[in-house]
Amino acid sequence: MEYSMIHTKQKPPVSSSVLGVIMAIVVELMFFGGLISAFVLAQAGQVEWPPSDQPRLPFWFTFGNMLILLVSAYFMWMAIKNAKEGRKSYALFITLFLGILFFLIQGYEWMRILLFGMETSHSLFTSFFYTIIGLHGFHVFIGLMLLGYVFYKIKQLKEKDNISNYILTVGIFWFFVVALWPVLYYLIYWVR
Amino acid sequence: MNTHKKHGFWHRYFFSLDHKDIGFQYMLTIFVMVSIGGFFAYVFRMHLAYPEMEVPLFGLVTNKDYNMLITNHGLIMMMWLALGMLLAVAGNYLIPIMIGTDDMAFPKLNKLSYWFFLISVILMISSFFMKRGGFGGGWTMYPPLSVGDFGYNTAYTSFKDRFFTANTFVLLAITFEFIALLMGGINFFVTTLNKRAKGMTLTKMPMIVWMINIASVLFMFSVGPLIAGAFMLLLDINAGTGFYDVYRGGDPLLWEHLFWFFGHPEVYVILLPPLGIIAEIISTNSRKPLYGYKFILNLTLIAAILSMMVWAHHQFVSGIDPRAATIFSIFTIIISLPFAGIILAYIATLWNGDLKINLPMKWAIGAITLFTLIGGFTGLYLGASVFDIYAHDTSFVVAHFHYTLFPTVIFGSFAAFYYWFGKFSGRELNKFWGNVHFWLTFIFFNGFAFPLFLLGLAGQHRRIADYRQFEFLMQDPLPLYRQIATISAVILILSQFIFIFNFFWSLKRGKKVTSDNPWESNTLEWQTASPPPHGNFAVYPEVHHGPYEYNHPDREDDFLPQNKK
Numbered sequence: 198m199e200y201s202m203i204h205t206k207q208k209p210p211v212s213s214s215v216l217g218v219i220m221a222i223v224v225e226l227m228f229f230g231g232l233i234s235a236f237v238l239a240q241a242g243q244v245e246w247p248p249s250d251q252p253r254l255p256f257w258f259t260f261g262n263m264l265i266l267l268v269s270a271y272f273m274w275m276a277i278k279n280a281k282e283g284r285k286s287y288a289l290f291i292t293l294f295l296g297i298l299f300f301l302i303q304g305y306e307w308m309r310i311l312l313f314g315m316e317t318s319h320s321l322f323t324s325f326f327y328t329i330i331g332l333h334g335f336h337v338f339i340g341l342m343l344l345g346y347v348f349y350k351i352k353q354l355k356e357k358d359n360i361s362n363y364i365l366t367v368g369i370f371w372f373f374v375v376a377l378w379p380v381l382y383y384l385i386y387w388v389r
Numbered sequence: 390m391n392t393h394k395k396h397g398f399w400h401r402y403f404f405s406l407d408h409k410d411i412g413f414q415y416m417l418t419i420f421v422m423v424s425i426g427g428f429f430a431y432v433f434r435m436h437l438a439y440p441e442m443e444v445p446l447f448g449l450v451t452n453k454d455y456n457m458l459i460t461n462h463g464l465i466m467m468m469w470l471a472l473g474m475l476l477a478v479a480g481n482y483l484i485p486i487m488i489g490t491d492d493m494a495f496p497k498l499n500k501l502s503y504w505f506f507l508i509s510v511i512l513m514i515s516s517f518f519m520k521r522g523g524f525g526g527g528w529t530m531y532p533p534l535s536v537g538d539f540g541y542n543t544a545y546t547s548f549k550d551r552f553f554t555a556n557t558f559v560l561l562a563i564t565f566e567f568i569a570l571l572m573g574g575i576n577f578f579v580t581t582l583n584k585r586a587k588g589m590t591l592t593k594m595p596m597i598v599w600m601i602n603i604a605s606v607l608f609m610f611s612v613g614p615l616i617a618g619a620f621m622l623l624l625d626i627n628a629g630t631g632f633y634d635v636y637r638g639g640d641p642l643l644w645e646h647l648f649w650f651f652g653h654p655e656v657y658v659i660l661l662p663p664l665g666i667i668a669e670i671i672s673t674n675s676r677k678p679l680y681g682y683k684f685i686l687n688l689t690l691i692a693a694i695l696s697m698m699v700w701a702h703h704q705f706v707s708g709i710d711p712r713a714a715t716i717f718s719i720f721t722i723i724i725s726l727p728f729a730g731i732i733l734a735y736i737a738t739l740w741n742g743d744l745k746i747n748l749p750m751k752w753a754i755g756a757i758t759l760f761t762l763i764g765g766f767t768g769l770y771l772g773a774s775v776f777d778i779y780a781h782d783t784s785f786v787v788a789h790f791h792y793t794l795f796p797t798v799i800f801g802s803f804a805a806f807y808y809w810f811g812k813f814s815g816r817e818l819n820k821f822w823g824n825v826h827f828w829l830t831f832i833f834f835n836g837f838a839f840p841l842f843l844l845g846l847a848g849q850h851r852r853i854a855d856y857r858q859f860e861f862l863m864q865d866p867l868p869l870y871r872q873i874a875t876i877s878a879v880i881l882i883l884s885q886f887i888f889i890f891n892f893f894w895s896l897k898r899g900k901k902v903t904s905d906n907p908w909e910s911n912t913l914e915w916q917t918a919s920p921p922p923h924g925n926f927a928v929y930p931e932v933h934h935g936p937y938e939y940n941h942p943d944r945e946d947d948f949l950p951q952n953k954k
């Protein structure tokens with residue numbers, strides 16, 4: 198149903214769910230755009246950044262974690278391609294697995310930083326760190342839930358087009374989550 | 390086709406997936422919100438004119454009460470009435486049926502959107518009853534006021550103390566509401582692109598469908614930064630961050646930018662749907678094609694883009710670089726050009742038309758008149774920073790935005806109610822009481838809002854609970870103006886009861902409509918039964934014409950429905 202322009206059975210050029218997720222990403226981009234510009238402006242107004250009494254962020258460790266996320270995007274792309282050609286593959290499962298791995302490692306890192314005594318209320322820097330990274334983490338979490346749902350859902354579907362549409366929809370969202378991370382990494386971990 | 394079954398109460402008001410039912414749920418919920426907002430307005434207006442009086446139904450108004458009342462009045466009217474009525478209600482009722490389809494692209498998402506809206510309403514109403522009282526930081530929620538009574542001093546308060554405050558609840562309510570409207574907006578957009586009837590090309594869509602969609606997309610582009618800002622404010626209140634705390638390197642101005650980056654586009658999100666409603670009504674009732682369909686569309690798109698570049702005109706006195714102020718002034722003045730163009734196109738539509746001055750038409754013409762001549766015009770003055778530095782935060786601004794918002798939101802919604810009521814309920818609103826309602830509203834709206842210009846120019850600052858402390862503001866005739874404004878406002882509010890009774894009485898007892906197309910209109914909703922069945926059409930229409938082909942020279946009838954060969 199979702200596919201057809203009603204009663205003409207003509208396929209719209211872009212499926213409804215893909216259009217929907219693209220619009221959602223527009224909102225997300227503006228949302229993170231707001232956060233990032235707030236961060237950049239706040240940073241520009243400080244003499245010393247990050248403040249010298251803060252614990253250093255784990256630069257290389259997170260860099261490694263970023264690679265995991267980027268690789269997951271590659272498998273997402275494979276999954277989309279395979280689904281389009283009607284081939285079964287493990288690509289979606291691998292994406293999900295790598296995503297969970299990223300999420301867990303990120304969570305572990307947070308715990309370590311917290312135990313180190315870096316609190317949200319310490320400074321503007323820590324406030325932004327927890328807010329922006331936390332919100333990205335939240336989006337990874339949503340992405341994982343969606344991936345899990347699609348992974349479970351496509352098992353019940355027969356039609357090739359339908360399966361491929363589900364995977365494409367979730368894939369676009371996942372690409373967004375992945376593409377955002379290097380930007381945040383650059384701004385928060387790298388610039389100093 | 391779907392069979393038409395009778396459903397129970399819970400289905401109709403809670404679980405139904407039909408776009409018309411969801412529109413109706415939104416509408417009733419918004420009626421509740423407006424009643425609260427209107428009641429608040431009555432109380433603080435009474436207090437302003439008669440400061441020593443115990444306001445009937447409320448009692449003595451303290452300064453704290455006053456802040457709470459104006460804040461929540463503003464928030465409810467801007468966020469729940471204006472956005473809710475013009476995006477959610479209008480979009481749900483009109484889009485699927487006017488593009489000739491059965492329902493939204495994602496009916497379940499639509500349902501979820503209403504539930505989120507309901508949660509937001511519940512959060513908002515419960516915020517009035519917090520231990521430390523309702524939220525009083527102004528509808529624009531500038532920190533540090535909006536951080537709450539505790540300010541940034543977190544030392545002696547527990548998380549529970551800070552979480553269960555009106556500030557937290559209002560911010561959560563707004564977040565939920567915006568998520569609801571975003572789900573709705575995505576649905577409108579996708580439905581419009583993917584579910585149009587056969588032959589309904591983009592430029593054959595009625596103007597209102599375009600306007601709601603442009604408004605929704607503009608909303609999507611502008612709301613992100615505000616949600617980010619609100620989230621940061623929420624953390625400032627509850628998690629000890631200091632984004633807006635000057636002592637920790639934060640900046641309260643950041644909020645103003647994030648808020649107005651959304652806030653100014655929001656006023657166009659609010660303006661566009663009524664412009665669409667008015668387009669439908671004046672074209673049909675002057676029996677002429679809408680003048681310059683594509684011209685209007687292009688101007689609207691230009692205005693939508695420009696509207697994201699003017700926000701700092703709200704911050705001319707907040708410590709802005711004068712060079713930046715000049716740029717924002719110029720953009721602000723430029724943005725009135727596309728709107729002037731649109732209004733001119735409307736006047737050209739009316740020009741030499743065979744005008745049918747019925748109720749919807751009265752509201753529509755009333756709306757454009759007041760909006761253009763007074764609301765938009767005074768906006769131009771405010772947009773010039775030299776004038777605004779004097780007028781900012783006086784009653785002049787309050788008058789300006791009431792002259793922009795009231796004609797669009799209230800007159801526009803009433804135009805729509807009187808126009809489409811028969812279609813969606815199958816019964817007619819009483820015309821006599823409709824006329825009484827219109828004239829009372831028209832006269833007493835002016836009686837209420839116009840004196841505010843004079844008061845503002847005399848230097849009356851807004852958001853002051855009691856003017857007795859300023860001698861120059863108690864000199865004649867200023868107290869008289871205040872009383873005229875208050876008495877008019879009270880009559881204005883009372884006259885709305887006429888509408889409410891008319892609405893609910895007609896819904897149950899009104900005369901059954903005699904024709905499915907009483908205004909002899911071309912658009913698709915008039916080419917099906919009243920009320921439309923579940924699924925909207927018995928036979929799905931195929932579109933052959935544009936929406937405004939009135940008085941076609943080769944035809945005998947003066948109208949040509951979109952689905953007629």
Ligand code: HEM
Pocket residue numbers: 529656657659660702703721722724725728764765766768769771772773777780781782786789790793794797
């Ligand atoms: C020609 C178009 C318009 C121009 C040039 C304009 C300009 C302005 C300016 C410069 C201000 C700031 C005044 C101040 O705070 O000192 C203002 C305030 C305001 N305008 Fe407009 N405006 C226009 C149309 C509208 C429309 C269409 C609406 C709503 C439908 C609207 C709603 C408001 C509101 C709500 C405020 C007050 C916000 C507040 O401080 O609480 N305006 N306008």
Ligand SMILES: [Cu+2]
Pocket residue numbers: 652653656699700702703
């Ligand atoms: Cu503005």
